[in-house]
Amino acid sequence: MIFSCKPKLVLTDKQxxxxxxxxxxxxxxxxxxxxxxxLGLLYVSDNPHLTFDEITEAxxxxxxxxxxxxxxLLQMQRIEYITFSGDRRRYFRLKVSNWREEFKHKIEVMAGFNSLMREVLALRTKETPEYNERIKELADFLDYVFQQLPLLLQQWDQEKTRKS
Amino acid sequence: MIFSCKPKLVLTDKQxxxxxxxxxxxxxxxxxxxxxxxLGLLYVSDNPHLTFDEITEAxxxxxxxxxxxxxxLLQMQRIEYITFSGDRRRYFRLKVSNWREEFKHKIEVMAGFNSLMREVLALRTKETPEYNERIKELADFLDYVFQQLPLLLQQWDQEKTRKS
DNA sequence: CATTAAGTTCATAATTTTATGAACTAAAAA
DNA sequence: TTTTTAGTTCATAAAATTATGAACTTAATG
Structure with missing residues (x-):
């Protein structure tokens, strides 16, 4: 084995x-x-690629x-890994660029809650119109946000493109 | 005691x-x-006001x-209660109108995460400019959303006012 | 004054979550 | 072929979370 007496990963107290x-x-x-x-370690570590053992030790x-x-984390798509031929270890790193997916996922969770609110509305007695109306308002607002957030992403992309 | 042989709260299977x-x-x-x-019970129950005992039984x-x-839930401001003179029980109900606060709270949580990302950026080695740039992109996006979401609330309010 | 109603408190039990270490596997290196 | 490396698996231990029931409190009722 030729390479890589890798310097041991040392973390400062701040890190x-x-x-x-x-x-x-x-x-x-x-x-x-x-x-x-x-995840914290991968954010903070000077080297964004860490091996299994480095993580274990750090x-x-x-x-x-x-x-x-x-x-x-692999299954959640929060990290991924690269390999180098002649080196059996995997080098793990954050999928930072994945924040888009995460963001969308959060929106979906919100939408999931909202579909429960719609179920509530469908099931509720009609004897309490004011109360039902307030739940409907909540559901409508969530729908509104749900609809607007992807637009936000788009606008952001546009600003980015303009800048670069 | 004159009043209220309240009919026992019965829930359907769907409920x-x-x-x-x-x-x-x-x-x-x-x-x-x-x-x-x-919370689920208070959403679904025909009567939006339930006593301690009704909740326990249901x-x-x-x-x-x-x-x-x-x-x-009281401490989290997710529910509140009303009382009637001559009746010692508290009648609990959802603070449905509180979704505004909840929404703001979620934004604050996001902002909290973002301030961690700023700390990461401040602490990271300058040897990995591309990686740092990707983290910065995430932080900037979160800032952008953080800034835009209150506007969404405003727009929603305006639409509401226009309709009514 | 004794009793009931509406809850609260607290020690404990039950469950779930999380982490460990030892034994194992599969591929590469010696 | 044996050893080492890079992990995985699994039974179990440790810790944290949740729920319970019994005893208690406090105010109102009879």
Whole structure:
């Protein structure tokens, strides 16, 4: 083996703190703790490509925890990996460009809630018109947002193109 | 005591199913199961005002679970209650009109994540300009959305006023 | 004054989530 | 062929979350 006595990944205290903060932020959105911290690490680490072992060591977690976390994030399309011939390891990195998909996904979650509101409206007694009207207002607003957000994305793209 | 041999709250199967679905939806956003189900019940129930006991019975949960759930939801401003003189019970109801606040709150959560991204940018090595640029793009987009969403609310209000 | 009604509190039980370490696999290197 | 590397799998341990029931509180009723 010719290459790569890779210098061991060392993190400053600031980096560690920020990784934790990012981890907690993802955790509070429902992601598993380890997975959130892996994302944090990939955001913060000087090298955007990290191996399985580097992740395991940097976060001081077990190999199984790393394995779980990585596979979850791969499946969620939050990370991906590249390889180099003659090197069996995978080099994981964020799919940062994927924020578009994430954004759309969030909109879909919102839409899912809204379809529940429509079910509520269909099922509710007609004896409470004011109350039903308020639920309808909520549903209508969500529809409105749902309809406008893709436009926002478009406008953003246009501004980008104009600038470059 | 003169009044109110209230007819016992009975739920159809459809209602029960929808309550569960709404409960799960809230649960997946991080709310406690019982709290999510209480919200579901208040959405679905013919009577939008329910007492502590009605909630306990309808959901078949313990008094302490009801107490916890209700207090959490009160504190989160997701429900409120009214009272009638000569009746010690509280009548709980959704703060449906509160979706505005919720919406704003979600935007704030997004903004919180974004400030983490700004921290990341400040801390990252300058050796990876392309990568940093992609993170910056994400942060900029989130800023853009953050700035545009209140405008959406305004536009919605205007449309509303125009209609009525 | 005793009782009931409307809840709250708290210790504990049940469940779920998360992480671990040891054993395993499959491919590459020696 | 043996060893090493890069992981995976699985049984279990540890921790956190949730729900329960019994005892308690506080105000109103009889």
């Amino acid at each position: 560690k703190t920020l990784i934790e903060k990012i981890g907690i932020s993802y955790e509070s959105e429902g992601l598993q703790p380890v997975a959130g911290r892996i 976060l001081q977690i077990s190999k199984s925890a790393t394995s779980n976390g990585i596979n979850l | 029960k199913t929808l309550i569960e679905k709404i409960g799960i939806s809230y649960e997946s956003e991080g709310l406690q199961p019982v709290a999510g189900r209480i 959901l078949q949960i313990s008094k302490s679970a009801t107490s916890n759930g209700i207090n959490l």
